[in-house]
Amino acid sequence: SQQGEEDPQALSIQEGENATMNCSYKTSINNLQWYRQNSGRGLVHLILIRSNEREKHSGRLRVTLDTSKKSSSLLITASRAADTASYFCATPKSGGSYIPTFGRGTSLIVHP
Amino acid sequence: GAVVSQHPSWVICKSGTSVKIECRSLDFQATTMFWYRQFPKQSLMLMATSNEGSKATYEQGVEKDKFLINHASLTLSTLTVTSAHPEDSSFYICSARDDSEDRGLYSNQPQHFGDGTRLSIL
Numbered sequence: 225s226q227q228g229e230e231d232p233q234a235l236s237i238q239e240g241e242n243a244t245m246n247c248s249y250k251t252s253i254n255n256l257q258w259y260r261q262n263s264g265r266g267l268v269h270l271i272l273i274r275s276n277e278r279e280k281h282s283g284r285l286r287v288t289l290d291t292s293k294k295s296s297s298l299l300i301t302a303s304r305a306a307d308t309a310s311y312f313c314a315t316p317k318s319g320g321s322y323i324p325t326f327g328r329g330t331s332l333i334v335h336p
Numbered sequence: 337g338a339v340v341s342q343h344p345s346w347v348i349c350k351s352g353t354s355v356k357i358e359c360r361s362l363d364f365q366a367t368t369m370f371w372y373r374q375f376p377k378q379s380l381m382l383m384a385t386s387n388e389g390s391k392a393t394y395e396q397g398v399e400k401d402k403f404l405i406n407h408a409s410l411t412l413s414t415l416t417v418t419s420a421h422p423e424d425s426s427f428y429i430c431s432a433r434d435d436s437e438d439r440g441l442y443s444n445q446p447q448h449f450g451d452g453t454r455l456s457i458l
Binding site for chain 1: 449
């Protein structure tokens with residue numbers, strides 16, 4: 225069953241601003257992943273953070289993981305119009321499965 | 337990087353037609369592939385896990401006879417929507433696990449996605 229839920233559902237910002245998206249999940253995980261989806265396309269893997277990590281960086285992306293609160297955040301710094309996309313967190317199906325499941329995503333619009 | 341090719345990218349057909357969608361891993365081997373369905377502004381709903389050389393594992397509520405999955409080689413999985421009806425119209429996406437990145441059966445690893453197939457049944 226679906227575990228992760230992203231928040232907010234939609235986010236609209238100006239170019240240069242930072243964008244923060246959150247993901248909450250229900251059961252214990254061994255890692256969490258963030259993906260990006262451009263309109264009408266497949267998903268692109270952005271970053272994977274393991275349960276023993278608290279923060280991870282990749283370029284302008286910063287991901288945090290708080291296992292005590294069962295939540296993760298994705299921060300995009302100095303956003304660009306090209307960052308406009310939907311962002312999903314992926315967590316294993318409940319029950320210790322390796323199969324990734326996705327929330328509804330956050331739709332990010334970055335205005336030039 | 338790992339590339340997954342999904343074909344066709346879009347298809348329009350009449351009600352009652354069967355439609356086959358292919359998912360190919362181009363530069364890696366994938367024992368396991370996943371098929372998802374996505375409605376507008378919605379999440380990806382996992383339909384089934386496709387395993388090379390064995391039967392697919394379907395999620396609850398997904399009709400096996402409606403959505404036929406075949407994973408005959410380490411680089412190709414196909415999803416056939418049989419006798420499609422308008423309610424089957426959706427965006428279908430496949431993903432694959434790279435066998436060389438496998439950290440074990442119960443370890444999550446990055447999924448490599450195809451670009452999806454938009455299916456419209458008239």
